[in-house]
Amino acid sequence: MNKADCNKLDQYIRNVQEDLHRIPEPAFKEEQTASYIARELKRMGYFVKTGIAGTGVTATMPGKKNYPCVAVRADMDCITHEDGGKITYRHSCGHDAHSSIALGIAKHFSENREAITGSIVFIFQPAEEIMQGAKAMTDEGVLKDVDVLIGYHLRTEEECPMGSMAPALMHSATTIVSGEIKGKTAHGGRPHHGVNVIDVMATLLSAVNTIRSNPQSGTSITFTRISAGGGSLNVIPGSATFALDIRSRDNEELNRVISNLDSIFQNCAAMHDAKITYSIEGAVPAPRYSGRLIEEARESIEAVLGKGKAIPPIVTPGGEDFHYYTALSDVEAVYLGIGANVSPGLHDPAMTFEKKSLVDAVQVVSHLMGQLMKQK
Known part of the structure; x- marks a missing residue:
C-alpha cells in the first residue's frame, strides 16, 4: 500500500470510528450501527446480509476462486455503564474501532479486487459483551464455507506497545x-x-x-x-x-x-x-487457535510494521466470545492483539486510544488475508 493510499484509508477509518463512537448501542440493540455498516459495505460492492441473529451483518466478495475463504470478525456492541444512578452507553471496549478496522479492510479489498485470490467474508456480530453474539451468529450459519477466521482487539501500552501487535491473545x-x-x-x-x-x-x-x-x-x-x-x-x-x-x-x-x-x-x-x-x-470457552495461523500472523506483523514489532502471544485473564466460533465449528482461527495505547483501560468510561493503531491493524490484517488466500 503506497503512502497516498495509506493516508486516504487512514482518514476513512478515523471518520468511521468517530461516526460509530457517536452511536453506542448495547447488546442485540445495535440497529443504527448495523445500518451504518451495511450501507458502507453496499457502497463498496459487497453482497450484504442483515438481521442475522437480530442485528448481525455479513458481507461477502468472491475472488478468482472460492477457496480458501478468509473471514474477519468484528464486534459492534458497546458497554453499559452506571454513573450516579444513571445508565449510560459508551464504546469503552473499542468495538467501534474494531468495526472501523473491518470496514477499512473491506474498503482496501474493494479497491484492489485483483488481490482477492480466494474469497472474503466480513462478520459484524452483536452482543459480545454479554457473551452471546458469537454463538448466535454461529447458530445462524455465518461460518458456512469459511476456512479461516481472524479476530483482533485493542490493547493497553503495558500489554502491547503502540506500533506493535501480538499474533495471538490467550484469553481465559x-x-x-x-x-x-x-x-x-x-x-x-x-x-x-x-x-x-x-x-x-x-x-x-x-x-x-x-x-x-x-x-x-x-x-x-x-x-x-x-x-x-x-x-x-x-x-x-x-x-x-x-x-x-x-x-x-x-x-x-x-x-x-x-x-x-x-x-x-x-x-x-x-x-x-x-x-x-x-x-x-x-x-x-478458552481459545483453540491454529499454530500455523499464529506464525502467519507473526510474519505479517513484521512484514508490515517492521522486524521486532511482533511481540509474543499475550496471556490475559479476560474472556472473549470469539472462541465460540472455534468451539462450535472446525474453522481455523487466530485473534490478534493491537498495540493502541488504550488508556486508562478497557471498560473504563474514559477509555481512549491512539487512532494511528487503526490503519496499522488494517494493513497487517489485509496482508495476512492476502497471504492466506494464496495458499491451497
Missing part, C-alpha cells in the same frame, strides 16, 4: 454464576425458629475457597456479589443472592470447578436446611 474461559439462597425468616431473638441465610453464606464462602485448582491453569473463583437482609435490623433474613466469576485457561479445568461448585451448593444447603439454586448467566 469465563463463566458467570448467579445464585439464590432460601432460608427462613425469624425474629432476631428467636434464631431457632429460622434459617439465617447469612450463616449459609458464610459456610458457602469458606467451602468455595477449599476448591483446589491446577495452578498451571490460571484458574480463579471470585465472589462478585453477596446480598442479604435489608429490612429491620432485628429480623433474621430468609433470602440472599450471590454471584461468582470463574476463569481458567483450561476448559476442562473450568468444567471441573463448576462440577465441584454444584456439590458444594447441595452440601451447604443440606447442612443448614436451606435451599440453594443457581444458573449460568454467561460463559465463553
Whole structure:
C-alpha cells in the first residue's frame, strides 16, 4: 500500500470510528450501527446480509476462486455503564474501532479486487459483551464455507506497545454464576425458629475457597456479589443472592470447578436446611487457535510494521466470545492483539486510544488475508 493510499484509508477509518463512537448501542440493540455498516459495505460492492441473529451483518466478495475463504470478525456492541444512578452507553471496549478496522479492510479489498485470490467474508456480530453474539451468529450459519477466521482487539501500552501487535491473545474461559439462597425468616431473638441465610453464606464462602485448582491453569473463583437482609435490623433474613466469576485457561479445568461448585451448593444447603439454586448467566470457552495461523500472523506483523514489532502471544485473564466460533465449528482461527495505547483501560468510561493503531491493524490484517488466500 503506497503512502497516498495509506493516508486516504487512514482518514476513512478515523471518520468511521468517530461516526460509530457517536452511536453506542448495547447488546442485540445495535440497529443504527448495523445500518451504518451495511450501507458502507453496499457502497463498496459487497453482497450484504442483515438481521442475522437480530442485528448481525455479513458481507461477502468472491475472488478468482472460492477457496480458501478468509473471514474477519468484528464486534459492534458497546458497554453499559452506571454513573450516579444513571445508565449510560459508551464504546469503552473499542468495538467501534474494531468495526472501523473491518470496514477499512473491506474498503482496501474493494479497491484492489485483483488481490482477492480466494474469497472474503466480513462478520459484524452483536452482543459480545454479554457473551452471546458469537454463538448466535454461529447458530445462524455465518461460518458456512469459511476456512479461516481472524479476530483482533485493542490493547493497553503495558500489554502491547503502540506500533506493535501480538499474533495471538490467550484469553481465559469465563463463566458467570448467579445464585439464590432460601432460608427462613425469624425474629432476631428467636434464631431457632429460622434459617439465617447469612450463616449459609458464610459456610458457602469458606467451602468455595477449599476448591483446589491446577495452578498451571490460571484458574480463579471470585465472589462478585453477596446480598442479604435489608429490612429491620432485628429480623433474621430468609433470602440472599450471590454471584461468582470463574476463569481458567483450561476448559476442562473450568468444567471441573463448576462440577465441584454444584456439590458444594447441595452440601451447604443440606447442612443448614436451606435451599440453594443457581444458573449460568454467561460463559465463553478458552481459545483453540491454529499454530500455523499464529506464525502467519507473526510474519505479517513484521512484514508490515517492521522486524521486532511482533511481540509474543499475550496471556490475559479476560474472556472473549470469539472462541465460540472455534468451539462450535472446525474453522481455523487466530485473534490478534493491537498495540493502541488504550488508556486508562478497557471498560473504563474514559477509555481512549491512539487512532494511528487503526490503519496499522488494517494493513497487517489485509496482508495476512492476502497471504492466506494464496495458499491451497
